[in-house]
Amino acid sequence: MKKYIIILVVTFVLFSCKEEKSNNEFFFKSGLWKASLKVQDDKELPFLFEVFDDQTLRIFNAEETIDVDEVRIEGDSIFIKFPVFEGYIAAKFQDSMTLSGSFIKESLDRIVPFKGTFGVKDRFEIVSKPIANVQGNWESVFSQDNPEDRYIAKGIFKQNGNIVTGTFRTTTGDYRFLEGVLNNDKLELSAFDGAHAFLFTVEVTDSTMNGHFYSGNHWKEPFTAKRNEVYELPSADSLTFIKEGYEKLAFSFPDANGNQVSLEDDRFKNKVTMVQVMGTWCPNCMDETKYYVDYYNKNKDKDIEFVALAFEYAKTSEKAFKSIERLRSKLKVEYPILLAQYGTSNKEKAQEKLPMLNHILSYPTTIFIDKKGKVRKIHTGFNGPATGQKYIDFKKEFEGFVNQLLKE
Numbered sequence: 001m002k003k004y005i006i007i008l009v010v011t012f013v014l015f016s017c018k019e020e021k022s023n024n025e026f027f028f029k030s031g032l033w034k035a036s037l038k039v040q041d042d043k044e045l046p047f048l049f050e051v052f053d054d055q056t057l058r059i060f061n062a063e064e065t066i067d068v069d070e071v072r073i074e075g076d077s078i079f080i081k082f083p084v085f086e087g088y089i090a091a092k093f094q095d096s097m098t099l100s101g102s103f104i105k106e107s108l109d110r111i112v113p114f115k116g117t118f119g120v121k122d123r124f125e126i127v128s129k130p131i132a133n134v135q136g137n138w139e140s141v142f143s144q145d146n147p148e149d150r151y152i153a154k155g156i157f158k159q160n161g162n163i164v165t166g167t168f169r170t171t172t173g174d175y176r177f178l179e180g181v182l183n184n185d186k187l188e189l190s191a192f193d194g195a196h197a198f199l200f201t202v203e204v205t206d207s208t209m210n211g212h213f214y215s216g217n218h219w220k221e222p223f224t225a226k227r228n229e230v231y232e233l234p235s236a237d238s239l240t241f242i243k244e245g246y247e248k249l250a251f252s253f254p255d256a257n258g259n260q261v262s263l264e265d266d267r268f269k270n271k272v273t274m275v276q277v278m279g280t281w282c283p284n285c286m287d288e289t290k291y292y293v294d295y296y297n298k299n300k301d302k303d304i305e306f307v308a309l310a311f312e313y314a315k316t317s318e319k320a321f322k323s324i325e326r327l328r329s330k331l332k333v334e335y336p337i338l339l340a341q342y343g344t345s346n347k348e349k350a351q352e353k354l355p356m357l358n359h360i361l362s363y364p365t366t367i368f369i370d371k372k373g374k375v376r377k378i379h380t381g382f383n384g385p386a387t388g389q390k391y392i393d394f395k396k397e398f399e400g401f402v403n404q405l406l407k408e
Helices: 002-017 283-298 317-331 347-353 389-407
Strands: 031-038 044-051 057-061 064-068 070-074 077-081 088-095 098-105 110-118 136-142 151-160 163-170 178-183 186-192 197-204 208-215 219-227 252-254 260-262 272-278 304-311 337-341 365-369 375-380
Touching: 031 098, 044 186, 044 197, 057 178, 057 186, 088 110, 136 208, 163 186, 178 197, 272 283, 272 389, 283 304, 283 317, 283 389, 304 317, 304 347, 317 337, 337 347, 365 389, 375 389
Parallel strands: 272 304, 304 337
Antiparallel strands: 031 044, 031 110, 044 057, 057 064, 070 077, 077 088, 088 098, 098 110, 136 151, 136 219, 151 163, 163 178, 178 186, 186 197, 197 208, 208 219, 252 260, 252 337, 272 365, 365 375
């Protein structure tokens, strides 16, 4: 498997280095395509994308659209590199309307079989009327019988006939913009964003769900849910905290230029500072970074600073910094992004880098520091745009709390 990845990487680099566009025998046909990734149990994880005349494409997940402008065709081979994340598709044209290949994440040695078909407009096929309505809130438990993997979640769904959209919120984030169909009592939902590939297969009634969650072809777990319109998860501000005896956060990590950066630097003195624990591989971190970039740009005249600590699974610091620069460039991040760890995204290892915290429970996590350098709040996870009202509430709470700290 590793040998196969190396061959693909070398080929991709060679193709990328060519300056002149060759006369390709194959052309990425403009219009709607259906893609599918093969996960466990021989299941197909579908998603839709549209190809434009300039050979760029757009991926669709419910209300989310993802524009992809790094597409390379050479002969019968095509490489699709997704924005921000390291994952890419390497495939071959079987003919003008069919692709076959793999979705690859090199740092994790993961290869997921991929195929694409032109002209198919339905993410999932509608074959029968639904016998239930899943719209509303769902109290959910994943991996119920495995204490090490067990966690709780809140399902939030909308339904229009057979079509279902929504997400699962967990204590650490959300499962992106899910979209699918309910046929009879069988619900299927999927999302693909270039980093994560999610599939849910569920048997439903008006009050219960029983199903499985697939992440790529490396993870599968069961979950159950019951309708509960008033259910809420624990406060994201209470899950991570400073250990007794500590008041301040301390670290010193390098930036891309090799400079060690710490909270003792002049740029952070007498400033309200948000420390973002994140990874460039993490879609929830990307959502959070987009919001922080927008907020930072609108409030540069105030006594605020942001600094991001990147925990990367890239196998070398060079590759990790390349991923950081890619995110910085794509999202136009102007605040520092430091490399806190590479070679693993293990949360226990991450906690060793910040020993004053009780744990690192989630990427992302935001640590709020007042002008005197005291930690005032730690927010675990991020509820992104897929969570609807929760995302709106987060932004209001964030801005209100920062304004409070600024007035002190």
